[in-house]
Amino acid sequence: MDKVRIGIVGVGNMGSSHAGYLHEGGVRGGELAAICDSNPARLEWARQKFGDSVKLFDSVEALLTSGTIDAVLIATPHYDHPRTAIQAFEHGLHVLVEKPAGVYTKQVREMNEAWAKTDRKFGIMYNQRTNPIYQKLREMIASGELGEVRRTNWIITNWYRSQSYYDSGGWRATWEGEGGGVLLNQDPHQLDLWQWTVGMMPVRVRAFCQFGKYRKIEVEDDVTAYVEYENGATGLFVTTTGEAPGTNRFEVTGDRGKIVIEDGKLTFWRLRVPEPEFNSTFTGGFGAPECWKCEVPVKDDNDSQHKKITQNFVDHILKGTPLLAPGEEGIKGLTLSNAMHLSSWTDNWVDLPIDEELYYSNLQERIANSTMNKKSGGKTLSVEGTH
Structure with missing residues (x-):
């Protein structure tokens, strides 16, 4: 593998920011391959912004089973973070989740346990660690x-x-x-x-x-x-x-x-x-x-701290670079x-x-x-x- 195809789940405030620097080539070895959002208006925004170069999906399941991505960046509301991450792990995908890891530790512990059963890579967007x-x-x-x-x-x-x-x-x-x-x-x-x-x-x-x-x-x-x-x-x-x-x-x-x-x-x-x-x-x-x-x-x-975490995540997948913000530490x-x-x-x-x-x-x-x-x-x- 010489590049990581990334799908973003949720393109609100942070998701759209992640999509922007990925599409502009801001992460070496990372590619914005897909966007998933249940809001038609946000998908239309993505269509106009990125054209045909990025696949669009209106359901998480459709994205995860599409074969178009290697990893997901989850930028949905808090409650959905663990649920979506667990689904992604079950489909053999790497996961980078926005903070917080979830709302309550019980659901985050379940997410960590799901990851531990796989050989996938798992990071969290603790950009202040950079x-x-x-x-x-x-x-x-x-x-x-x-x-x-x-x-x-x-x-x-x-x-x-x-x-x-x-x-x-x-x-x-x-x-x-x-x-x-x-x-x-x-x-x-x-x-x-x-x-x-x-x-x-x-x-x-x-x-x-x-x-x-x-x-x-x-x-x-x-x-x-x-x-x-x-x-x-x-x-x-x-x-x-x-x-x-x-x-x-x-x-x-x-x-x-x-x-x-x-x-x-x-x-x-x-x-x-x-x-x-x-x-x-x-x-x-x-x-x-x-x-x-x-x-x-x-x-x-002055570099983007969010972009740095994503770069580190991609380098971890491609080169084995140690994660600065391991996903399991979100708990x-x-x-x-x-x-x-x-x-x-x-x-x-x-x-x-x-x-x-x-x-x-x-x-x-x-x-x-x-x-x-x-x-x-x-x-x-x-x-x-x-x-």
């Missing part, structure tokens, strides 16, 4: 430069969204249509990076979610979550779509200093002597380890958002791994008791439910 600043943070922590992690704090409150944004789609901001709010729509990248960069998942979570605090919606638009790690470290995650101006500050403290990512810069406050060593030898009444403020250089990178960030929901719903601590059946039953209860007069977009392939 961001040099987060790669540098991960490298510094993994190398021991920061020492043992003691605390993580991420304030990500610059996801401002107006009421008109939520009113723009019938699937938005409903338990049935999206399966969540800011945690599932805006924050999947940050939740993934939170665990990916520090190299560990929490062992328990206590969260306080506000549902429809700032907007007329039924899902969460304001969240404060506290987590604890196995090594004794603690963490805080604060997010909302209702504040302006917002903040995006990620801070990780270790026994050798502190790293902060904010305003596109990575700053390392490096202790000359590790804190435990200083503490064991210092005899004065007041004092602290000598600290050097270091602006860590991070290479500029990690989703576990964090599910745990935050469940903690708030039950007004209690949630241990990880979460009780998947308890989460699912609570979610179904909220869907059944919804008072929103919106129609679910869960079966519409044309809208990718993010951003």
Whole structure:
């Protein structure tokens, strides 16, 4: 095989973007071979945009059995991600799925198990993993430069969204249509990076979610979550779509200093002597380890992060290049958002791994008791439910 024929399922906001750079030859060894969408208007858009060079399908089954593709890029609403991926694996196709991996971990675990039974390649569109600043943070922590992690704090409150944004789609901001709010729509990248960069998942979570605090919606638009790690470290995650101006500050403290990512810069406050060593030898009444403020250089990178993930996925198929964002890892960030929901719903601590059946039953209860007069977009392939 010298090229990967890719079929995109769903050409809404993100699907159409993926189709664009693929059709323009932006991915070496990758070819836009087909598009699938249940919305006739989106298929007509694709016909006018790409002409006869791209095959069009109005059903997933027709696409998967067509013989025209080697891989699918799934850009449908959240609930459909695992279902479509499982179908693709059953037809012997490689899968690249948009984030989030799904709505609840039970369905994502089933997707991972379906993939594990095959020899197909599986990736997820965690494009922020290509961001040099987060790669540098991960490298510094993994190398021991920061020492043992003691605390993580991420304030990500610059996801401002107006009421008109939520009113723009019938699937938005409903338990049935999206399966969540800011945690599932805006924050999947940050939740993934939170665990990916520090190299560990929490062992328990206590969260306080506000549902429809700032907007007329039924899902969460304001969240404060506290987590604890196995090594004794603690963490805080604060997010909302209702504040302006917002903040995006990620801070990780270790026994050798502190790293902060904010305003596109990575700053390392490096202790000359590790804190435990200083503490064991210092005899004065007041004092602290000598600290050097270091602006860590991070290479500029203006290339499309989404395109980079797709390129890496194609290279993985053709050359065996290691995946930057393996699909099975999508369950990690989703576990964090599910745990935050469940903690708030039950007004209690949630241990990880979460009780998947308890989460699912609570979610179904909220869907059944919804008072929103919106129609679910869960079966519409044309809208990718993010951003």
